[in-house]
Amino acid sequence: MDTTATLPPRATTDRTHILKQLERKLLWLSSWMIHNANHIRPNRDGLKVGGHQASCASVISIMTALYFEIARPQDRIAVKPHAGPVFHAINYLFGRQSLQKMQGLRQLGGVQSYPSRVKDGPEVDFSTGSVGLGVAMTTFSALMGDYVRLHNLGRPDLPPGRHIAIAGDAELDEGNIYEALLEGWKHDVRNLWWIVDYNRQSLDSVVPDRLFGRIEGLFRDMGWNVVTIKYGRRLEAAFAREGGEALRAWIDDCPNSLYSALTFQGGASWRQALLADLGRSKARAIIDPLSDDELGALMTNLGGHDIETVIDTLRAESAGDQPTCFIAYTIKGMGLPFAGHKDNHAGLMTKEQMEVFRTYMGIRPGKEWDVFEGLDVSADELRAFVDACPFATPLSPEGRAFSAPMVPVPASLPVPKLAGRKMSTQAGFGDILAEIGRGQGELKALAEHILTTSPDVTVSTNLGPWVNRRGIFDRHTRNDVFRDAKLASAQRWGMSPKGQHIELGIAEQNLFLLLGAAGLTPAMTGARLLPIGTVYDPFVNRGLDALIYACYQDARFLLIGTPSGLTLAPEGGQHQSINTPLIGIAADRLASFEPAYVDELAILLRHAFDHMQRPDGSSVWLRLSTRQLEQPERALDASAVIEGAHWVVPPANGARIAIAYQGPVAPEAAAAFADLAAEEPGAGLLAITSPDRLHAGWLAALRARRSGDRSAMSHVERILAPMAPGAALVTVLDGHPATHAWLGSVRGQRVVPLGPDHFGQSGDIPDLYREYGIDQDAILDACAQALLTI
Numbered sequence: 001m002d003t004t005a006t007l008p009p010r011a012t013t014d015r016t017h018i019l020k021q022l023e024r025k026l027l028w029l030s031s032w033m034i035h036n037a038n039h040i041r042p043n044r045d046g047l048k049v050g051g052h053q054a055s056c057a058s059v060i061s062i063m064t065a066l067y068f069e070i071a072r073p074q075d076r077i078a079v080k081p082h083a084g085p086v087f088h089a090i091n092y093l094f095g096r097q098s099l100q101k102m103q104g105l106r107q108l109g110g111v112q113s114y115p116s117r118v119k120d121g122p123e124v125d126f127s128t129g130s131v132g133l134g135v136a137m138t139t140f141s142a143l144m145g146d147y148v149r150l151h152n153l154g155r156p157d158l159p160p161g162r163h164i165a166i167a168g169d170a171e172l173d174e175g176n177i178y179e180a181l182l183e184g185w186k187h188d189v190r191n192l193w194w195i196v197d198y199n200r201q202s203l204d205s206v207v208p209d210r211l212f213g214r215i216e217g218l219f220r221d222m223g224w225n226v227v228t229i230k231y232g233r234r235l236e237a238a239f240a241r242e243g244g245e246a247l248r249a250w251i252d253d254c255p256n257s258l259y260s261a262l263t264f265q266g267g268a269s270w271r272q273a274l275l276a277d278l279g280r281s282k283a284r285a286i287i288d289p290l291s292d293d294e295l296g297a298l299m300t301n302l303g304g305h306d307i308e309t310v311i312d313t314l315r316a317e318s319a320g321d322q323p324t325c326f327i328a329y330t331i332k333g334m335g336l337p338f339a340g341h342k343d344n345h346a347g348l349m350t351k352e353q354m355e356v357f358r359t360y361m362g363i364r365p366g367k368e369w370d371v372f373e374g375l376d377v378s379a380d381e382l383r384a385f386v387d388a389c390p391f392a393t394p395l396s397p398e399g400r401a402f403s404a405p406m407v408p409v410p411a412s413l414p415v416p417k418l419a420g421r422k423m424s425t426q427a428g429f430g431d432i433l434a435e436i437g438r439g440q441g442e443l444k445a446l447a448e449h450i451l452t453t454s455p456d457v458t459v460s461t462n463l464g465p466w467v468n469r470r471g472i473f474d475r476h477t478r479n480d481v482f483r484d485a486k487l488a489s490a491q492r493w494g495m496s497p498k499g500q501h502i503e504l505g506i507a508e509q510n511l512f513l514l515l516g517a518a519g520l521t522p523a524m525t526g527a528r529l530l531p532i533g534t535v536y537d538p539f540v541n542r543g544l545d546a547l548i549y550a551c552y553q554d555a556r557f558l559l560i561g562t563p564s565g566l567t568l569a570p571e572g573g574q575h576q577s578i579n580t581p582l583i584g585i586a587a588d589r590l591a592s593f594e595p596a597y598v599d600e601l602a603i604l605l606r607h608a609f610d611h612m613q614r615p616d617g618s619s620v621w622l623r624l625s626t627r628q629l630e631q632p633e634r635a636l637d638a639s640a641v642i643e644g645a646h647w648v649v650p651p652a653n654g655a656r657i658a659i660a661y662q663g664p665v666a667p668e669a670a671a672a673f674a675d676l677a678a679e680e681p682g683a684g685l686l687a688i689t690s691p692d693r694l695h696a697g698w699l700a701a702l703r704a705r706r707s708g709d710r711s712a713m714s715h716v717e718r719i720l721a722p723m724a725p726g727a728a729l730v731t732v733l734d735g736h737p738a739t740h741a742w743l744g745s746v747r748g749q750r751v752v753p754l755g756p757d758h759f760g761q762s763g764d765i766p767d768l769y770r771e772y773g774i775d776q777d778a779i780l781d782a783c784a785q786a787l788l789t790i
């Protein structure tokens with residue numbers, strides 16, 4: 001660490017010197033931001049605020065090198081979550097972050113704990129926080145960069161950028177990293193850099209020494225270039241001297257945990273440990289002349305803290321497009337009092353330690369946030385330097401986040417002939433999409449902007465006909481061998497850069513990361529894609545964190561979960577999704593629906609294409625089924641279907657009971673209703689297409705009324721209004737009954753909710769519906785119970 005802070009400004013300075021001053025500033029600002037949040041700002045609730053000074057310190061040189069020297073504006077960067085304060089400090093130096101937000105770190109309205117696209121603004125390319133996902137996401141955003149370019153959809157004025165992740169080493173423990181590595185290899189992803197902050201520490205522990213040898217091999221096997229940034233210049237110079245090889249061998253062999261402990265203990269301990277092993281070697285000539293502090297500084301001169309080494313290494317790899325993993329050796333907490341200590345992850349400097357650090361940094365009280373305080377370059381020189389670095393050039397007049405015009409969506413989608421046919425919603429989806437895939441007339445633009453993807457369930461989720469029409473995307477043209485050999489197959493799957501389906505391996509996290517990346521293309525590339533991903537509904541759970549992550553970034557896509565529930569019946573008890581309707585209610589920025597019939601599906605599919613493009617819209621999830629139902633011929637109120645419910649048989653005014661159903665249990669509900677209506681002529685039959693939208697609308701109306709808008713009224717309130725105040729609702733779906741149980745609170749009515757709360761057995765529909773209490777008899781029993789207790 002440079003200790004020249006108190007010197008007067010130098011007349012002229014070189015680049016490296018200024019970069020070192022910037023490192024100094026970033027170390028100070030990131031530490032101070034966290035200190036301010038924890039020790040200076042009033043704390044109203046007594047809770048720990050937290051922050052990660054050690055994680056920030058570890059990555060200072062890497063981020064300085066990247067942002068102030070190497071990165072170009074068109075590059076997209078995912079910053080490891082705990083380096084959020086460093087990232088914000090960098091933007092503060094660029095003049096792209098406000099003092100107020102920096103002071104509000106981890107406070108409502110301040111910068112978030114971890115970089116957030118939605119909350120921290122457009123400078124953030126990728127949100128991070130759930131470790132591993134941001135890193136893997138860069139693989140898919142690189143793929144999307146190629147997709148958009150090869151389809152000529154992006155902005156022609158935008159040069160192709162590199163997709164870069166600054167990763168914590170513990171992130172490489174996450175399985176989703178390896179799933180993404182395999183998928184990236186399959187798709188021959190280019191222009192991807194992962195820079196690993198290899199501080200050999202995670203939250204609780206020191207990373208085992210042998211692990212990274214293995215990891216390095218994995219990267220190489222996946223076609224990556226691996227570059228290790230191990231030692232800094234001072235150490236390299238020492239290794240070149242007589243006795244230097246012994247010193248190098250000693251450090252190379254030093255276990256990570258011992259290295260960390262010695263770093264924390266400092267120079268005297270280094271000397272003791274070194275002399276115990278090297279006391280008789282020529283390395284003494286290197287060690288002996290150094291003071292304890294100098295020896296400590298030499299032994300911790302790792303590559304990831306030597307900005308010149310970092311810059312030279314990154315620059316040397318800048319010309320090519322091969323994916324590259326840089327393993328930069330660092331020390332967690334470098335430059336701070338707890339450097340190297342294994343417990344430092346959440347460690348915070350005490351007030352006393354901060355005072356010592358402040359003096360060391362040459363920062364006067366009251367000048368803590370001053371960009372130019374404590375540096376030995378003049379304000380003008382520093383400003384000119386920062387303004388001239390490549391990343392400071394605005395990416396476009398709009399800034400880093402683009403927008404893309406909406407793709408026109410026709411007033412209605414082509415619906416297959418339904419009258420008198422039996423069809424499932426899944427088959428209906430496949431038919432409608434295949435028809436769009438013809439790209440005729442007003443469907444042309446829509447078809448061109450759709451991108452489909454599926455984790456190895458393309459055919460079994462009925463995407464096959466669409467794929468036959470639009471082809472599979474691959475950076476290289478590859479023929480369909482079966483077709484060339486004239487072997488009969490329903491799938492004609494040629495691959496080319498013009499294809500519009502991305503075929504993924506089974507890993508569901510990759511599906512959601514890809515949907516996330518594809519759903520961000522308007523902001524990232526100025527190209528509007530309409531991404532559609534299909535997955536077996538139960539396996540939404542498998543990728544759930546990545547799904548929530550994608551939505552948290554406000555990526556826009558359409559998710560098709562099919563088949564779903566018990567209704568997939570003989571296909572396997574383990575595949576029955578019963579919790580997904582509840583996830584649909586709880587997931588933010590995701591509107592979920594479950595149509596029972598294809599006419600509802602067509603309305604919702606059209607709505608999805610529109611809604612996912614609107615600034616105030618969101619992603620959409622349709623839960624579909626393979627159960628074939630006789631399709632009704634009827635006129636539907638599209639807005640009611642979209643708002644979540646419509647009466648199939650409206651109740652009489654003051655009705656005592658209604659049956660409400662959702663999804664493929666419609667025939668059981670209708671049959672039970674026929675029996676019920678014989679006894680209760682005023683009863684109603686309600687089709688619920690979205691408990692999620694109903695619930696959201698109800699909450700919104702309650703909130704609006706609380707804030708004084710007394711006329712606010714939600715769809716569900718209007719729908720239930722004809723029923724008697726104490727009326728009963730018997731609800732049924734092929735999903736957890738809690739999905740509907742809340743309906744009773746809307747008007748103080750009583751609900752008898754039906755739906756499986758257990759799962760796991762194969763069977764046919766009659767057996768399973770009976771076993772889990774959602775068949776006609778169960779619905780009638782529930783009606784009897786409901787009427788008795790009125």
Ligand SMILES: Cc1ncc(C[n+]2csc(CCOP(=O)(O)OP(=O)(O)O)c2C)c(N)n1
Nearest residue numbers: 055082129130131168169170171201202203
């Ligand atoms: C999926 C997930 N699991 C656990 C955590 C809690 N956590 C936050 S940081 C961290 C360790 C990070 O270590 P590393 O990636 O090496 O970062 P650094 O050492 O640079 O702080 C853990 C376990 C998390 N944020 N996300």
Ligand SMILES: [Mg+2]
Nearest residue numbers: 169170201202
């Ligand atoms: Mg680490």
